[in-house]
Amino acid sequence: MHHLLVLASFCLSSLSGSLAIYQRPTNPATPPPLQHLLDPIHKIVHTQRGATVTLPCVLRAPVPQNYKVRWSKVEPAEYMEVVVLITNGAHHKTYGPLGSRVHLRHSHRYDASLTISNVALDDEGRYRCQLINGLEDESLSLVLQLDGVVFPYQTSHGRYRFNYFEAKQACQQQDSRLATYGQLYKAWTEGLDWCNAGWVIEGTVHYPIINSREPCGGRLLLPGVRSYGAKDKSKDRFDAFCFSSAVKGRVYFIRGHMNFKEATLACQNDGATIAKVGQLYAAWKFSRLDRCDGGWLEDGSVRYPIITPRTGCGGLPDPGVRSFGFPSKLRKKYGVYCFSVK
Template structure:
C-alpha cells in the first residue's frame, strides 16, 4: 500500500510518464483523461466491467507483440478519495506475486502468452472501483484503467432514533452493519433514474449529501423545483448529521419468511432454530432485487425494523403503485405482531 499526502502526489503516481508524455489525469473519475498511445497494451473496447457480489469477474489486459525485455505487469486499485494506490499483483510473465487482502482472491487468467488479465473470485462490495494494469519497462511505462461496477440496489437508511443522526463515519458503519456499504453518487443517480424518490438527505461515499426526488412537493424543496438528485454538497464529515444511502448487491444465500406473532427476541430464536440468522436490511433488499422476493407480511430484521418486499403491488400490500421494500419503521421490540425474515447461507 502506498499512501499519498496530497492531490499532487496521486496525480504523479497515476501519470507515470508525466515528464515525457504530458497528458491530463482526472482522479475524480468524472471527466475524460487523454492517455498516451499504447505501444505494448491492447486498448480494450469496453473499459467498464459489470459483475455482482460473490461472482467471479475478469478485468482484461492483453499485451501486444513484440514484448519488451525484462518487462513487468503491475495490477493496482486506485482509491482517489483516500489518495492511495493499492498494489494487487506483479508479474514478469513467468512468475507472479500477490499483495494485500484482495491478493488472496486474485489470479492471472493467462489464457495465452500475452494475456495479463486479472481474475477476481468471490467479488465483494469493496472490490468495486478503478483498477490499473501497468506495463513497467524501464522509463517507457504505460497503463490502462478499467472500472469494475457491481449491479445492485440503493436504499435509504436511518436509525431507530429518527432521521439525521449519522455523521459520515457513522453512516459508513451503519451500512456495513446491514450487509451493504455507502452508495456512490453515481449509484444514487442511477437509482433515481430507476424511480428512487426519497425526501430525506443522506451521505454518499464521496462525502457529499443528496436526496433523489421524482415527484416535486412542498416538504422536499417545493413544487417549483424540477425533479432530480438534490445536493447539499460536501459537508463536515465529523459534525454534520444526515441519513445514509446504502448499496447492496447479490448475496450468497437465501432470505425467507417465517410466519408468526413474534416479538424481536422470539424472531431471532425462530431463525436460529431453523439454523439461520435474522436477515439484515441489505440482505432483504438484495433478495427483493435479485431473487424477486415478494411477500406481503411484515417481518423483523436484524436492526429491529419491520419491513416487507413487494415485486407485484396489490391491494393490502402498502397501497403504493410501485414495487419496493415497505417499512413499518422500528416498533417496540416487545410487540408480538410480526413474523421474521431469516437469512441462510448457501
C-alpha cells in the same frame, strides 16, 4: 509504446465464472492506436457479489524485455491508489486485502488479465493495468461495476443521526456498503425518490427526487439528485445511502405473531439468522421476493418486499421494500425474515 491493449468489448462475466475472448489483431505490424480500443462504453465490466470476474489486459507483441505489469485499485474516498498485483511475466506477487482472491488469468503469453474470485462489495471501483518499461510506461483503466440495489437507511432514533464514519459502519452492519454517487444516480434513474439527505462514499451528501414537492426542495425545482456537496465527515449528520448486491444464501419468511426476541430465536431454531436490511433488499432485487407480510429484521425494523404492488400491500404504485419503521421490540405482532446460507 502501445504494448498494452484491452479487449473489453469481448469480456463477459457470470456468477459462476468469467469468459474473455482474445482476438489477434488483423494486422499485427500496424496495430490500431491504444485509445481506439478504449471507448468508454466498453470500459465497464459488470459482475455481482460472490462471482468470479476477469478484468482484461493484453500485452501487444513483441513484449519488451525486463518489463513489469502492475495492477492497482483507485480508492476515491481515501484519495490513493493501492497496488493489487505485480508480475514480470514469469512470477507475480499479490498485495493487500484483495491478494488472496486475485490471480493472473494468463491464458496465453501476452495475457496479463486480472481474475478476482468471490467478488466482494468493496471490490467495486476503478482498476489500472500499467505496463512498466522504463520511459515507455503506459496504462489503461477499467471500472468493475456490481449489479445491485441502493436503499436509504436511518437509525431507530430518527433521521440525520450519522456522521460519515457512522454511516459507513451502519451500512456494513446491514450487509451492504455506502453507495457511490454513481450508484445513487443510477438508482434515481430507476425510480428512487427519497426526501432525506444521506451520505455517499465520496463524502458528499445528496437526496434523489422524482416527484418535486414540499418540503423536498419545493415544487418549482426539477426532478434530480439534489446535492449538499462535501460535508464535514466528523461533525455533520445525515442519513446513509447503502448499496447491496446479490447474496450467497436465501431470505425467507416465517409467519407468526412474535416479538423481536422470539423472532430472532425462530430463525436460530430453523438453522438460520435473522435477516439484515441489505439481505432483504438483495432478495427483493435478485430473487424477486414478494410478500405482503411485515417481518422483523436484525436492526429491529419491520419491513416487507413487494414486486407486484396490490391492494392491501402498502397502497403505493411502485415495487419496493415497504417499512413499518422501528416498533417496540416487545410487540407480538409480526413474523420474521430469516437468512440461510444453505
